[in-house]
Amino acid sequence: MSRFEIPANPSPLSVDFARTALVIIDMQRDFLEPGGFGAALGNDVSRLVAAVEPCRAILTGARAAGMLVIHTREGHRPDLSDAPPAKVERGPADKRIGACGPMGRILIRGEAGHDIIPALAPLPDEPVIDKPGKGAFYQTDLDLMLRNRGIETLMVTGVTTEVCVHTTVREANDRGYRCLVLGDACASYFAEFHEVGLRMIAAQGGIFGWVSTTEEVLAALA
Ligand code: C5J
Numbered sequence: 387m388s389r390f391e392i393p394a395n396p397s398p399l400s401v402d403f404a405r406t407a408l409v410i411i412d413m414q415r416d417f418l419e420p421g422g423f424g425a426a427l428g429n430d431v432s433r434l435v436a437a438v439e440p441c442r443a444i445l446t447g448a449r450a451a452g453m454l455v456i457h458t459r460e461g462h463r464p465d466l467s468d469a470p471p472a473k474v475e476r477g478p479a480d481k482r483i484g485a486c487g488p489m490g491r492i493l494i495r496g497e498a499g500h501d502i503i504p505a506l507a508p509l510p511d512e513p514v515i516d517k518p519g520k521g522a523f524y525q526t527d528l529d530l531m532l533r534n535r536g537i538e539t540l541m542v543t544g545v546t547t548e549v550c551v552h553t554t555v556r557e558a559n560d561r562g563y564r565c566l567v568l569g570d571a572c573a574s575y576f577a578e579f580h581e582v583g584l585r586m587i588a589a590q591g592g593i594f595g596w597v598s599t600t601e602e603v604l605a606a607l608a
Pocket residue numbers: 411412417460520545546547549550551
């Protein structure tokens with residue numbers, strides 16, 4: 387039996403784990419460690435640490451259950467040909483996308499800062515979606531990958547709640563996927579944005595999806 391009812395906001399969600407993928411958004415050194423993109427934007431990166439252990443726990447549970455696990459990374463080609471000037475030109479020149487920082491060029495594929503943090507390192511058979519935008523569907527083959535595998539529900543975790551998690555959930559919702567966002571496995575540089583971001587997803591009868599916790603899902607998987 388792979389179908390379970392998960393307690394969630396605004397209502398319990400019936401989830402078929404055989405048709406569910408865990409999507410871990412942008413748990414990259416560039417966002418979580420000092421000297422990366424998040425820090426360059428003036429953020430306190432320590433605020434994102436809260437999501438690491440819940441992400442690790444659900445990743446372990448999903449792997450044990452044989453669930454599809456997908457990791458995403460935000461970043462750009464070294465020549466910046468996939469980075470819109472409007473995105474690059476923000477902030478001081480020495481802190482922009484492509485500038486050199488302690489973890490290599492900021493938000494550039496192949497640099498140390500672009501890597502997913504070691505605690506959540508993908509296994510060789512787990513797809514990693516490299517995305518140039520905030521949403522994981524924009525200019526990627528994520529939708530094709532999910533449809534080819536018959537995926538109907540996405541369990542979404544990662545950072546940051548109101549930016550890349552939210553954008554991905556909105557994109558997924560419009561494409562017909564049920565999104566179950568695990569709130570404790572998401573984090574933001576802004577406590578109030580995290581909280582309101584989660585509320586926005588579940589408001590109006592679940593306008594973008596459902597919000598639950600890693601504990602509830604792990605209890606179902608046990
Ligand atoms: C941001 C993200 N915040 N992964 N990216 O620029 O949320």
